[in-house]
Amino acid sequence: MADKEKPLLIKRYASRRLYNTETSDYVTLDDISEFIRGGREVQIIDLKSGDDLTRQYLLQIIAEHESRGENVLPINVLTDLVRSYTTQATSVVPDFLAASFEMLREGQSKMMENMTKANPLTAMPGMEAMRAQQEAFMKAMTGGRADAGEDGGGPASASGQDDENLEEIKRQLAELQAKLSKMDK
Numbered sequence: 001m002a003d004k005e006k007p008l009l010i011k012r013y014a015s016r017r018l019y020n021t022e023t024s025d026y027v028t029l030d031d032i033s034e035f036i037r038g039g040r041e042v043q044i045i046d047l048k049s050g051d052d053l054t055r056q057y058l059l060q061i062i063a064e065h066e067s068r069g070e071n072v073l074p075i076n077v078l079t080d081l082v083r084s085y086t087t088q089a090t091s092v093v094p095d096f097l098a099a100s101f102e103m104l105r106e107g108q109s110k111m112m113e114n115m116t117k118a119n120p121l122t123a124m125p126g127m128e129a130m131r132a133q134q135e136a137f138m139k140a141m142t143g144g145r146a147d148a149g150e151d152g153g154g155p156a157s158a159s160g161q162d163d164e165n166l167e168e169i170k171r172q173l174a175e176l177q178a179k180l181s182k183m184d185k
């Protein structure tokens with residue numbers, strides 16, 4: 001079994017074919033995208049020069065998804081990214097983006113944790129389906145890593161706001177449960 005902690009090494013040959021060094025077979029960009037969604041880090045190296053081509057190929061994967069209509073990046077975000085290459089913001093943009101995605105992963109992990117804890121609302125009809133849907137959303141947003149954001153690193157979130165959001169969700173679920181109870185009678 002492959003070591004999930006170590007990046008999957010993909011070698012690019014002069015013919016531009018991509019070779020998975022773990023399975024000894026050729027892969028496509030779609031295959032690489034699936035590895036990443038499955039939680040695996042990848043590293044793509046040019047066999048001849050030894051150059052790291054990972055960033056180039058990840059950008060190509062994103063561009064292909066966006067061109068197929070799988071839009072995740074709004075136009076204003078793309079515009080701001082283009083602007084950041086020509087301004088002083090270049091130095092802060094990578095850190096800002098990394099911190100933003102880390103906060104997203106942490107928030108989703110906390111929400112999933114709260115949904116799965118012993119909670120009287122979990123016995124509510126339909127709650128299991130909601131939990132499964134939320135897990136699928138979280139996996140999609142974190143690249144399939146169920147453990148994303150649990151390492152304690154990254155910026156601290158506004159716990160007061162998290163508590164307010166959690167209370168609002170609990171209140172809405174209680175209202176839904178009351179409505180469902182009335183329907184059963």
